[in-house]
Amino acid sequence: MKTHQIALIPGDGIGRDMTAAAWQVLQRAAGAFGFALDGIEFPWSCAFYKETGAMMPADGIETLRGFDAILLGAVGWPAEVPDSVSLHGLLLPIRKNFVQYANIRPHRQLPGVHGPLKASTFDILCIRENTEGEYSGAGGRIHQGTPDEVAVETSIFTRKGVERILRFAFEQARTRRGKLASVTKSNAQKHSMVFWDDITRELARNYPDVEVTSYHIDAMAARMVMAPETLDVVVASNLFGDILTDLGAAIQGGLGFAASANINPERNAPSMFEPVHGSAPDIAHLGIANPIATVWSGAMMLEHLGERDAAKAVMAAIEATTASGVGTVPGKDRTDAITAALLAAI
Numbered sequence: 001m002k003t004h005q006i007a008l009i010p011g012d013g014i015g016r017d018m019t020a021a022a023w024q025v026l027q028r029a030a031g032a033f034g035f036a037l038d039g040i041e042f043p044w045s046c047a048f049y050k051e052t053g054a055m056m057p058a059d060g061i062e063t064l065r066g067f068d069a070i071l072l073g074a075v076g077w078p079a080e081v082p083d084s085v086s087l088h089g090l091l092l093p094i095r096k097n098f099v100q101y102a103n104i105r106p107h108r109q110l111p112g113v114h115g116p117l118k119a120s121t122f123d124i125l126c127i128r129e130n131t132e133g134e135y136s137g138a139g140g141r142i143h144q145g146t147p148d149e150v151a152v153e154t155s156i157f158t159r160k161g162v163e164r165i166l167r168f169a170f171e172q173a174r175t176r177r178g179k180l181a182s183v184t185k186s187n188a189q190k191h192s193m194v195f196w197d198d199i200t201r202e203l204a205r206n207y208p209d210v211e212v213t214s215y216h217i218d219a220m221a222a223r224m225v226m227a228p229e230t231l232d233v234v235v236a237s238n239l240f241g242d243i244l245t246d247l248g249a250a251i252q253g254g255l256g257f258a259a260s261a262n263i264n265p266e267r268n269a270p271s272m273f274e275p276v277h278g279s280a281p282d283i284a285h286l287g288i289a290n291p292i293a294t295v296w297s298g299a300m301m302l303e304h305l306g307e308r309d310a311a312k313a314v315m316a317a318i319e320a321t322t323a324s325g326v327g328t329v330p331g332k333d334r335t336d337a338i339t340a341a342l343l344a345a346i
């Protein structure tokens with residue numbers, strides 16, 4: 001039997017509850033479709049940091065490298081470890097070290113879910129650059145704590161990095177409705193963002209079948225609310241993509257539905273699958289968080305592993321569950337009840 005080796009990193013807060021729920025659903029799908037998911041759990045988290053002084057062991061990245069995929073819950077427990085420490089100690093190094101440069105985030109409204117918009121027919125695929133840009137971490141602070149204090153944080157955009165994410169987005173558009181929206185802020189940021197627009201135009205020549213439009217991030221934010229049905233694939237830099245995908249989650253009906261895949265398209269290192277939401281300390285372990293975002297991320301993982309039919313079945317189970325009214329309203333159904341409905345639907 002085909003066996004996929006999965007590294008499970010539940011992380012913090014609701015991440016732990018959500019990976020536990022999603023893992024049950026994925027195991028059910030594996031059983032139904034005749035393959036095995038062999039999961040090894042790593043306790044890397046803020047609790048691990050409190051014990052050891054690091055978010056993961058020094059050889060953590062090398063340990064993960066041998067896996068076929070990583071399923072991650074959420075990272076962050078700001079009451080005990082500053083987010084800037086926990087995220088730069090676990091989530092962000094995984095994305096960067098494994099060159100998971102394409103962060104894919106689908107935004108559409110599931111059946112039975114009523115989001116805040118009147119129109120609910122949108123189907124957007126956000127592609128977020130995931131290894132450089134505003135998240136490069138280049139910079140520093142000098143004269144700390146004095147009136148002369150200075151903080152510098154430099155965005156880094158490389159031709160290699162921008163070309164590969166745009167090419168990836170063009171390819172995605174090709175497999176969908178053939179429309180690509182490239183998002184920058186080149187009216188204000190005259191170096192990096194004009195560079196991005198230039199490369200968009202250069203690559204567009206190789207994709208005459210894709211209709212590409214450049215938007216400024218502010219206009220895109222408005223469009224995602226006012227006319228989301230006009231969008232197909234949306235590609236943006238790391239920070240812009242981060243912000244737009246929380247907006248995408250909001251128009252879907254909430255963060256409980258927003259899935260994401262951190263993809264290494266060259267497949268020379270594992271890809272990582274995680275919900276868009278965070279650890280939600282306020283509702284951690286209350287049993288009321290919605291596992292759908294993590295389960296959907298798990299479906300994306302199955303797809304990536306080549307288990308297409310199982311991925312489709314998990315998506316169908318999510319849709320059947322929400323269509324029946326379960327898991328559609330934040331806080332209405334308990335995690336267990338939603339998980340049970342998903343399991344029954346596989």
Ligand code: IPM
Binds near residue numbers: 087091276
């Ligand atoms: C996300 C999250 C992360 C990000 C945080 C936790 C660093 O918001 O995956 O969208 O900004 O990438």
Ligand code: MN
Binds near residue numbers: 246
């Ligand atoms: Mn985010």
